[in-house]
Amino acid sequence: MKKFFLGLLFIFTSFTSSAGLITHNGYTLNEDTNVISGKGMEWLQWDVTFLTSIDVALSLYGADGWKLASNQQMSELFNSFGLASHNLWDADENTSQFLTSPFERGEDITIDPELQFLSLFGFTRGLTEGWWDLQKETSAIFGNDLDADGLYNIASVTDDYELAPFMRQKTNSVSLRSDVFTNKQYGGFGIALVRTTSVPEPTTLAIFALGMLGLASRKFNKRIL
Ligand SMILES: [Ca+2]
Ligand SMILES: [Ca+2]
Ligand SMILES: [Ca+2]
Ligand SMILES: [Ca+2]
Structure with a gap:
Protein backbone atom coordinates (compact mmCIF):
# COMPACT_ATOMS: atom_id res chain seq x y z
CA MET A 1 0.00 0.00 0.00
CA LYS A 2 2.85 2.36 0.86
CA LYS A 3 4.29 1.70 -2.59
CA PHE A 4 0.96 2.64 -4.11
CA PHE A 5 0.95 6.02 -2.32
CA LEU A 6 4.55 6.67 -3.26
CA GLY A 7 3.62 5.91 -6.85
CA LEU A 8 0.76 8.39 -6.77
CA LEU A 9 2.99 10.98 -5.14
CA PHE A 10 5.55 10.44 -7.89
CA ILE A 11 2.91 10.92 -10.60
CA PHE A 12 1.67 14.03 -8.82
CA THR A 13 5.12 15.63 -8.56
CA SER A 14 6.05 14.75 -12.14
CA PHE A 15 2.91 16.53 -13.35
CA THR A 16 3.59 19.65 -11.34
CA SER A 17 7.28 19.95 -12.19
CA SER A 18 7.08 18.76 -15.79
CA ALA A 19 7.91 21.84 -17.85
CA GLY A 20 9.34 25.33 -17.88
CA LEU A 21 6.39 27.70 -17.76
CA ILE A 22 6.50 31.43 -18.54
CA THR A 23 3.38 33.51 -17.78
CA HIS A 24 2.51 37.09 -18.76
CA ASN A 25 -0.91 38.78 -18.96
CA GLY A 26 -2.81 35.50 -18.49
CA TYR A 27 -0.87 33.70 -21.24
CA THR A 28 1.43 30.79 -20.32
CA LEU A 29 4.14 29.30 -22.51
CA ASN A 30 5.00 25.63 -22.02
CA GLU A 31 8.65 25.50 -23.12
CA ASP A 32 8.47 21.73 -23.76
CA THR A 33 5.55 21.89 -26.20
CA ASN A 34 6.11 25.44 -27.59
CA VAL A 35 2.40 26.07 -26.93
CA ILE A 36 1.06 29.25 -25.32
CA SER A 37 -2.32 28.91 -23.58
CA GLY A 38 -4.58 31.75 -22.48
CA LYS A 39 -8.22 32.88 -22.56
CA GLY A 40 -9.47 29.45 -23.69
CA MET A 41 -7.13 29.37 -26.71
CA GLU A 42 -3.77 27.89 -27.58
CA TRP A 43 -1.16 29.58 -29.81
CA LEU A 44 1.82 27.84 -31.39
CA GLN A 45 5.05 29.83 -30.93
CA TRP A 46 5.77 31.87 -34.05
CA ASP A 47 9.40 30.74 -34.38
CA ILE A 191 2.52 31.57 -39.20
CA ALA A 192 0.09 32.47 -36.39
CA LEU A 193 -1.68 29.20 -35.58
CA VAL A 194 -4.39 28.79 -32.93
CA ARG A 195 -6.66 26.07 -31.59
CA THR A 196 -9.20 25.82 -28.81
CA THR A 197 -7.94 24.34 -25.56
CA SER A 198 -8.85 20.65 -25.43
CA VAL A 199 -6.04 18.98 -23.50
CA PRO A 200 -6.57 18.92 -19.70
CA GLU A 201 -4.17 21.31 -18.03
CA PRO A 202 -1.58 20.08 -15.50
CA THR A 203 -3.48 21.70 -12.63
CA THR A 204 -6.64 19.74 -13.51
CA LEU A 205 -4.64 16.52 -13.59
CA ALA A 206 -3.02 17.39 -10.28
CA ILE A 207 -6.40 18.03 -8.66
CA PHE A 208 -7.66 14.73 -10.09
CA ALA A 209 -4.61 12.88 -8.70
CA LEU A 210 -5.18 14.50 -5.29
CA GLY A 211 -8.81 13.41 -5.39
CA MET A 212 -7.82 9.83 -6.15
CA LEU A 213 -5.32 9.95 -3.31
CA GLY A 214 -8.07 11.12 -0.94
CA LEU A 215 -10.44 8.36 -2.04
CA ALA A 216 -7.73 5.71 -1.77
CA SER A 217 -6.67 6.78 1.72
CA ARG A 218 -10.31 6.78 2.91
CA LYS A 219 -10.73 3.21 1.69
CA PHE A 220 -7.42 2.27 3.31
CA ASN A 221 -8.44 3.76 6.67
CA LYS A 222 -11.77 1.95 6.63
CA ARG A 223 -10.02 -1.33 6.02
CA ILE A 224 -7.80 -0.81 9.09
CA LEU A 225 -10.82 -0.02 11.31
CA1 LIG B 1 14.85 46.82 -25.54
CA1 LIG C 1 9.58 47.69 -24.86
CA1 LIG D 1 -7.71 43.11 -48.51
CA1 LIG E 1 -7.88 39.54 -47.63
Missing part, protein backbone atom coordinates in the same frame (compact mmCIF):
# COMPACT_ATOMS: atom_id res chain seq x y z
CA VAL A 48 8.19 27.13 -34.78
CA THR A 49 6.65 27.94 -38.20
CA PHE A 50 9.42 30.38 -39.22
CA LEU A 51 9.94 30.51 -43.02
CA THR A 52 6.84 28.56 -43.99
CA SER A 53 3.76 29.64 -45.97
CA ILE A 54 0.20 29.40 -44.64
CA ASP A 55 -0.39 26.28 -46.79
CA VAL A 56 2.80 24.56 -45.64
CA ALA A 57 2.15 25.34 -41.95
CA LEU A 58 -1.40 24.00 -42.16
CA SER A 59 -0.23 20.84 -43.92
CA LEU A 60 2.33 20.29 -41.14
CA TYR A 61 0.13 21.15 -38.12
CA GLY A 62 -3.49 21.11 -39.33
CA ALA A 63 -3.97 17.49 -38.27
CA ASP A 64 -3.31 18.51 -34.64
CA GLY A 65 -6.23 20.96 -34.77
CA TRP A 66 -4.20 24.11 -35.58
CA LYS A 67 -5.89 26.80 -37.69
CA LEU A 68 -4.77 30.18 -38.99
CA ALA A 69 -5.46 32.92 -36.40
CA SER A 70 -8.30 35.26 -37.39
CA ASN A 71 -8.06 39.07 -37.44
CA GLN A 72 -10.37 39.09 -34.40
CA GLN A 73 -8.11 36.72 -32.44
CA MET A 74 -4.99 38.71 -33.33
CA SER A 75 -6.48 42.05 -32.27
CA GLU A 76 -7.64 40.50 -28.96
CA LEU A 77 -4.14 39.11 -28.38
CA PHE A 78 -2.46 42.47 -29.08
CA ASN A 79 -5.00 44.30 -26.93
CA SER A 80 -4.47 42.05 -23.94
CA PHE A 81 -0.75 42.91 -23.94
CA GLY A 82 -1.21 46.67 -24.54
CA LEU A 83 1.55 46.57 -27.17
CA ALA A 84 3.11 49.97 -28.00
CA SER A 85 1.08 51.34 -25.05
CA HIS A 86 -2.09 50.75 -27.06
CA ASN A 87 -5.09 48.48 -26.49
CA LEU A 88 -7.38 49.45 -29.34
CA TRP A 89 -5.97 47.24 -32.09
CA ASP A 90 -8.56 46.98 -34.86
CA ALA A 91 -9.84 43.57 -36.04
CA ASP A 92 -10.68 44.72 -39.61
CA GLU A 93 -8.48 42.80 -42.07
CA ASN A 94 -8.13 45.89 -44.32
CA THR A 95 -6.85 48.24 -41.59
CA SER A 96 -3.07 48.59 -41.58
CA GLN A 97 -1.90 49.64 -38.15
CA PHE A 98 1.58 50.73 -37.20
CA LEU A 99 2.43 52.17 -33.78
CA THR A 100 5.60 53.05 -31.94
CA SER A 101 6.39 53.90 -28.34
CA PRO A 102 9.57 55.64 -27.11
CA PHE A 103 12.90 53.95 -26.41
CA GLU A 104 13.46 53.32 -22.72
CA ARG A 105 16.79 52.43 -21.21
CA GLY A 106 16.94 49.02 -19.58
CA GLU A 107 15.04 45.80 -20.19
CA ASP A 108 12.44 45.34 -17.45
CA ILE A 109 10.32 42.37 -18.48
CA THR A 110 8.03 42.79 -15.46
CA ILE A 111 6.54 45.96 -17.01
CA ASP A 112 7.56 45.88 -20.69
CA PRO A 113 4.70 44.56 -22.91
CA GLU A 114 6.88 43.93 -26.00
CA LEU A 115 9.50 41.97 -24.02
CA GLN A 116 6.72 39.93 -22.39
CA PHE A 117 5.20 39.16 -25.78
CA LEU A 118 8.60 38.21 -27.26
CA SER A 119 9.42 35.89 -24.35
CA LEU A 120 6.22 33.94 -25.08
CA PHE A 121 6.03 33.89 -28.90
CA GLY A 122 9.77 33.48 -29.66
CA PHE A 123 12.06 35.53 -31.93
CA THR A 124 11.75 35.36 -35.71
CA ARG A 125 14.46 38.00 -36.22
CA GLY A 126 17.06 39.63 -34.03
CA LEU A 127 20.46 39.54 -32.43
CA THR A 128 21.33 37.23 -29.59
CA GLU A 129 24.84 38.42 -28.71
CA GLY A 130 26.13 41.85 -27.72
CA TRP A 131 26.39 44.05 -24.66
CA TRP A 132 23.92 46.67 -25.91
CA ASP A 133 20.10 46.69 -26.09
CA LEU A 134 19.66 44.15 -28.87
CA GLN A 135 17.06 44.14 -31.62
CA LYS A 136 14.42 41.45 -31.05
CA GLU A 137 11.42 40.87 -33.26
CA THR A 138 8.61 38.35 -33.65
CA SER A 139 6.34 38.34 -36.70
CA ALA A 140 3.67 36.05 -38.13
CA ILE A 141 1.25 35.84 -41.05
CA PHE A 142 -2.43 35.62 -40.02
CA GLY A 143 -5.97 36.55 -41.04
CA ASN A 144 -9.37 35.50 -42.34
CA ASP A 145 -9.39 36.80 -45.91
CA LEU A 146 -13.09 37.68 -45.53
CA ASP A 147 -12.82 40.01 -48.57
CA ALA A 148 -11.59 37.05 -50.66
CA ASP A 149 -8.74 38.93 -52.36
CA GLY A 150 -6.38 36.05 -51.56
CA LEU A 151 -4.24 38.26 -49.32
CA TYR A 152 -3.35 37.85 -45.65
CA ASN A 153 -1.88 40.09 -42.97
CA ILE A 154 1.32 40.25 -40.91
CA ALA A 155 1.56 40.86 -37.16
CA SER A 156 4.89 42.17 -35.93
CA VAL A 157 6.36 43.13 -32.53
CA THR A 158 9.81 44.67 -32.16
CA ASP A 159 11.13 45.83 -28.80
CA ASP A 160 13.10 49.08 -28.52
CA TYR A 161 16.82 48.68 -29.26
CA GLU A 162 20.13 50.39 -29.95
CA LEU A 163 21.50 50.21 -33.46
CA ALA A 164 25.22 49.47 -33.65
CA PRO A 165 27.77 50.96 -34.32
CA PHE A 166 26.52 54.45 -33.32
CA MET A 167 23.92 53.19 -30.81
CA ARG A 168 21.06 55.15 -32.29
CA GLN A 169 17.99 54.52 -30.15
CA LYS A 170 15.10 52.88 -31.96
CA THR A 171 11.50 52.87 -30.70
CA ASN A 172 9.30 49.91 -29.82
CA SER A 173 7.41 49.23 -33.04
CA VAL A 174 4.30 47.11 -33.38
CA SER A 175 2.16 46.57 -36.45
CA LEU A 176 -0.73 44.71 -38.05
CA ARG A 177 -0.17 45.17 -41.79
CA SER A 178 -2.92 44.32 -44.23
CA ASP A 179 -2.79 42.50 -47.60
CA VAL A 180 0.88 41.45 -47.58
CA PHE A 181 1.07 37.76 -48.52
CA THR A 182 -0.89 35.03 -50.27
CA ASN A 183 -1.31 31.56 -48.72
CA LYS A 184 1.66 30.31 -50.76
CA GLN A 185 4.22 33.07 -50.08
CA TYR A 186 6.67 33.17 -47.23
CA GLY A 187 9.42 35.43 -45.93
CA GLY A 188 11.14 36.15 -42.62
CA PHE A 189 7.97 35.34 -40.67
CA GLY A 190 6.16 32.59 -38.81
Whole structure:
Protein backbone atom coordinates (compact mmCIF):
# COMPACT_ATOMS: atom_id res chain seq x y z
CA MET A 1 0.00 0.00 0.00
CA LYS A 2 2.85 2.36 0.86
CA LYS A 3 4.29 1.70 -2.59
CA PHE A 4 0.96 2.64 -4.11
CA PHE A 5 0.95 6.02 -2.32
CA LEU A 6 4.55 6.67 -3.26
CA GLY A 7 3.62 5.91 -6.85
CA LEU A 8 0.76 8.39 -6.77
CA LEU A 9 2.99 10.98 -5.14
CA PHE A 10 5.55 10.44 -7.89
CA ILE A 11 2.91 10.92 -10.60
CA PHE A 12 1.67 14.03 -8.82
CA THR A 13 5.12 15.63 -8.56
CA SER A 14 6.05 14.75 -12.14
CA PHE A 15 2.91 16.53 -13.35
CA THR A 16 3.59 19.65 -11.34
CA SER A 17 7.28 19.95 -12.19
CA SER A 18 7.08 18.76 -15.79
CA ALA A 19 7.91 21.84 -17.85
CA GLY A 20 9.34 25.33 -17.88
CA LEU A 21 6.39 27.70 -17.76
CA ILE A 22 6.50 31.43 -18.54
CA THR A 23 3.38 33.51 -17.78
CA HIS A 24 2.51 37.09 -18.76
CA ASN A 25 -0.91 38.78 -18.96
CA GLY A 26 -2.81 35.50 -18.49
CA TYR A 27 -0.87 33.70 -21.24
CA THR A 28 1.43 30.79 -20.32
CA LEU A 29 4.14 29.30 -22.51
CA ASN A 30 5.00 25.63 -22.02
CA GLU A 31 8.65 25.50 -23.12
CA ASP A 32 8.47 21.73 -23.76
CA THR A 33 5.55 21.89 -26.20
CA ASN A 34 6.11 25.44 -27.59
CA VAL A 35 2.40 26.07 -26.93
CA ILE A 36 1.06 29.25 -25.32
CA SER A 37 -2.32 28.91 -23.58
CA GLY A 38 -4.58 31.75 -22.48
CA LYS A 39 -8.22 32.88 -22.56
CA GLY A 40 -9.47 29.45 -23.69
CA MET A 41 -7.13 29.37 -26.71
CA GLU A 42 -3.77 27.89 -27.58
CA TRP A 43 -1.16 29.58 -29.81
CA LEU A 44 1.82 27.84 -31.39
CA GLN A 45 5.05 29.83 -30.93
CA TRP A 46 5.77 31.87 -34.05
CA ASP A 47 9.40 30.74 -34.38
CA VAL A 48 8.19 27.13 -34.78
CA THR A 49 6.65 27.94 -38.20
CA PHE A 50 9.42 30.38 -39.22
CA LEU A 51 9.94 30.51 -43.02
CA THR A 52 6.84 28.56 -43.99
CA SER A 53 3.76 29.64 -45.97
CA ILE A 54 0.20 29.40 -44.64
CA ASP A 55 -0.39 26.28 -46.79
CA VAL A 56 2.80 24.56 -45.64
CA ALA A 57 2.15 25.34 -41.95
CA LEU A 58 -1.40 24.00 -42.16
CA SER A 59 -0.23 20.84 -43.92
CA LEU A 60 2.33 20.29 -41.14
CA TYR A 61 0.13 21.15 -38.12
CA GLY A 62 -3.49 21.11 -39.33
CA ALA A 63 -3.97 17.49 -38.27
CA ASP A 64 -3.31 18.51 -34.64
CA GLY A 65 -6.23 20.96 -34.77
CA TRP A 66 -4.20 24.11 -35.58
CA LYS A 67 -5.89 26.80 -37.69
CA LEU A 68 -4.77 30.18 -38.99
CA ALA A 69 -5.46 32.92 -36.40
CA SER A 70 -8.30 35.26 -37.39
CA ASN A 71 -8.06 39.07 -37.44
CA GLN A 72 -10.37 39.09 -34.40
CA GLN A 73 -8.11 36.72 -32.44
CA MET A 74 -4.99 38.71 -33.33
CA SER A 75 -6.48 42.05 -32.27
CA GLU A 76 -7.64 40.50 -28.96
CA LEU A 77 -4.14 39.11 -28.38
CA PHE A 78 -2.46 42.47 -29.08
CA ASN A 79 -5.00 44.30 -26.93
CA SER A 80 -4.47 42.05 -23.94
CA PHE A 81 -0.75 42.91 -23.94
CA GLY A 82 -1.21 46.67 -24.54
CA LEU A 83 1.55 46.57 -27.17
CA ALA A 84 3.11 49.97 -28.00
CA SER A 85 1.08 51.34 -25.05
CA HIS A 86 -2.09 50.75 -27.06
CA ASN A 87 -5.09 48.48 -26.49
CA LEU A 88 -7.38 49.45 -29.34
CA TRP A 89 -5.97 47.24 -32.09
CA ASP A 90 -8.56 46.98 -34.86
CA ALA A 91 -9.84 43.57 -36.04
CA ASP A 92 -10.68 44.72 -39.61
CA GLU A 93 -8.48 42.80 -42.07
CA ASN A 94 -8.13 45.89 -44.32
CA THR A 95 -6.85 48.24 -41.59
CA SER A 96 -3.07 48.59 -41.58
CA GLN A 97 -1.90 49.64 -38.15
CA PHE A 98 1.58 50.73 -37.20
CA LEU A 99 2.43 52.17 -33.78
CA THR A 100 5.60 53.05 -31.94
CA SER A 101 6.39 53.90 -28.34
CA PRO A 102 9.57 55.64 -27.11
CA PHE A 103 12.90 53.95 -26.41
CA GLU A 104 13.46 53.32 -22.72
CA ARG A 105 16.79 52.43 -21.21
CA GLY A 106 16.94 49.02 -19.58
CA GLU A 107 15.04 45.80 -20.19
CA ASP A 108 12.44 45.34 -17.45
CA ILE A 109 10.32 42.37 -18.48
CA THR A 110 8.03 42.79 -15.46
CA ILE A 111 6.54 45.96 -17.01
CA ASP A 112 7.56 45.88 -20.69
CA PRO A 113 4.70 44.56 -22.91
CA GLU A 114 6.88 43.93 -26.00
CA LEU A 115 9.50 41.97 -24.02
CA GLN A 116 6.72 39.93 -22.39
CA PHE A 117 5.20 39.16 -25.78
CA LEU A 118 8.60 38.21 -27.26
CA SER A 119 9.42 35.89 -24.35
CA LEU A 120 6.22 33.94 -25.08
CA PHE A 121 6.03 33.89 -28.90
CA GLY A 122 9.77 33.48 -29.66
CA PHE A 123 12.06 35.53 -31.93
CA THR A 124 11.75 35.36 -35.71
CA ARG A 125 14.46 38.00 -36.22
CA GLY A 126 17.06 39.63 -34.03
CA LEU A 127 20.46 39.54 -32.43
CA THR A 128 21.33 37.23 -29.59
CA GLU A 129 24.84 38.42 -28.71
CA GLY A 130 26.13 41.85 -27.72
CA TRP A 131 26.39 44.05 -24.66
CA TRP A 132 23.92 46.67 -25.91
CA ASP A 133 20.10 46.69 -26.09
CA LEU A 134 19.66 44.15 -28.87
CA GLN A 135 17.06 44.14 -31.62
CA LYS A 136 14.42 41.45 -31.05
CA GLU A 137 11.42 40.87 -33.26
CA THR A 138 8.61 38.35 -33.65
CA SER A 139 6.34 38.34 -36.70
CA ALA A 140 3.67 36.05 -38.13
CA ILE A 141 1.25 35.84 -41.05
CA PHE A 142 -2.43 35.62 -40.02
CA GLY A 143 -5.97 36.55 -41.04
CA ASN A 144 -9.37 35.50 -42.34
CA ASP A 145 -9.39 36.80 -45.91
CA LEU A 146 -13.09 37.68 -45.53
CA ASP A 147 -12.82 40.01 -48.57
CA ALA A 148 -11.59 37.05 -50.66
CA ASP A 149 -8.74 38.93 -52.36
CA GLY A 150 -6.38 36.05 -51.56
CA LEU A 151 -4.24 38.26 -49.32
CA TYR A 152 -3.35 37.85 -45.65
CA ASN A 153 -1.88 40.09 -42.97
CA ILE A 154 1.32 40.25 -40.91
CA ALA A 155 1.56 40.86 -37.16
CA SER A 156 4.89 42.17 -35.93
CA VAL A 157 6.36 43.13 -32.53
CA THR A 158 9.81 44.67 -32.16
CA ASP A 159 11.13 45.83 -28.80
CA ASP A 160 13.10 49.08 -28.52
CA TYR A 161 16.82 48.68 -29.26
CA GLU A 162 20.13 50.39 -29.95
CA LEU A 163 21.50 50.21 -33.46
CA ALA A 164 25.22 49.47 -33.65
CA PRO A 165 27.77 50.96 -34.32
CA PHE A 166 26.52 54.45 -33.32
CA MET A 167 23.92 53.19 -30.81
CA ARG A 168 21.06 55.15 -32.29
CA GLN A 169 17.99 54.52 -30.15
CA LYS A 170 15.10 52.88 -31.96
CA THR A 171 11.50 52.87 -30.70
CA ASN A 172 9.30 49.91 -29.82
CA SER A 173 7.41 49.23 -33.04
CA VAL A 174 4.30 47.11 -33.38
CA SER A 175 2.16 46.57 -36.45
CA LEU A 176 -0.73 44.71 -38.05
CA ARG A 177 -0.17 45.17 -41.79
CA SER A 178 -2.92 44.32 -44.23
CA ASP A 179 -2.79 42.50 -47.60
CA VAL A 180 0.88 41.45 -47.58
CA PHE A 181 1.07 37.76 -48.52
CA THR A 182 -0.89 35.03 -50.27
CA ASN A 183 -1.31 31.56 -48.72
CA LYS A 184 1.66 30.31 -50.76
CA GLN A 185 4.22 33.07 -50.08
CA TYR A 186 6.67 33.17 -47.23
CA GLY A 187 9.42 35.43 -45.93
CA GLY A 188 11.14 36.15 -42.62
CA PHE A 189 7.97 35.34 -40.67
CA GLY A 190 6.16 32.59 -38.81
CA ILE A 191 2.52 31.57 -39.20
CA ALA A 192 0.09 32.47 -36.39
CA LEU A 193 -1.68 29.20 -35.58
CA VAL A 194 -4.39 28.79 -32.93
CA ARG A 195 -6.66 26.07 -31.59
CA THR A 196 -9.20 25.82 -28.81
CA THR A 197 -7.94 24.34 -25.56
CA SER A 198 -8.85 20.65 -25.43
CA VAL A 199 -6.04 18.98 -23.50
CA PRO A 200 -6.57 18.92 -19.70
CA GLU A 201 -4.17 21.31 -18.03
CA PRO A 202 -1.58 20.08 -15.50
CA THR A 203 -3.48 21.70 -12.63
CA THR A 204 -6.64 19.74 -13.51
CA LEU A 205 -4.64 16.52 -13.59
CA ALA A 206 -3.02 17.39 -10.28
CA ILE A 207 -6.40 18.03 -8.66
CA PHE A 208 -7.66 14.73 -10.09
CA ALA A 209 -4.61 12.88 -8.70
CA LEU A 210 -5.18 14.50 -5.29
CA GLY A 211 -8.81 13.41 -5.39
CA MET A 212 -7.82 9.83 -6.15
CA LEU A 213 -5.32 9.95 -3.31
CA GLY A 214 -8.07 11.12 -0.94
CA LEU A 215 -10.44 8.36 -2.04
CA ALA A 216 -7.73 5.71 -1.77
CA SER A 217 -6.67 6.78 1.72
CA ARG A 218 -10.31 6.78 2.91
CA LYS A 219 -10.73 3.21 1.69
CA PHE A 220 -7.42 2.27 3.31
CA ASN A 221 -8.44 3.76 6.67
CA LYS A 222 -11.77 1.95 6.63
CA ARG A 223 -10.02 -1.33 6.02
CA ILE A 224 -7.80 -0.81 9.09
CA LEU A 225 -10.82 -0.02 11.31
CA1 LIG B 1 -7.71 43.11 -48.51
CA1 LIG C 1 -7.88 39.54 -47.63
CA1 LIG D 1 9.58 47.69 -24.86
CA1 LIG E 1 14.85 46.82 -25.54
